[in-house]
Amino acid sequence: MTVLSQFSPIQIRKNIFQLSKVDKNQRDATLAKKIRLGRTKMEALVQNVLCPFAIEVPLKKLKYPINLPFSLSTDASNKGNRKLFPLAVRFFDLEKGAKDYLLDFYEEPDKTSESIFNTILRAIENFGLDIQNITAFGADNASVNYGKNC
DSSP: OOHHHHTSHHHHHHHHHHHHTOSSSHHHHHHHHHOOOOHHHHHHHIIIIIHHHHHHHHHHHHHSSSOOOEEEEEOOEEETTEEEEEEEEEEEETTTEEEEEEEEEEEOSOOSHHHHHHHHHHHHHHTTOOGGGEEEEEOOSOGGGTTSOO
16 A cells, blocks of 8 residues: 555545444544544645654654665656656665655656756755765666656
8 A cells, every 4th residue: 555545535534434443442432433524624634744744754764863874766657747756765764674655746847857856856955865875766767767868
């Protein structure tokens, strides 16, 4: 299951419904049964609480107590006339082993390798990560990802 599907309003409603069935923790089950979220409230919850938290967790692990090395992955996805790119990281968490996290999903209208690189670089800097800690880069075989014949 992808990170985005875990935070979809439908999936959150299903999880809340499942929580309401749990008998071992009656207090949480009673609370979950009382939660009623429409689309607008659910979107606000996802955008303002869950997504920032999902980004904050890996960033804290990558930065503290030391800057950990990580690999970076991206790929292009066409949605109509829009070109969207996920930005994912993988690193070794001492407590849980290798972990993958989706940090960002950005749109890049200019499809050149230089513009993709600059957008990724800005994102890394905005997250406060050091480009020197990137140990690997993953992308598909499209020449635009590597600057060949662009």
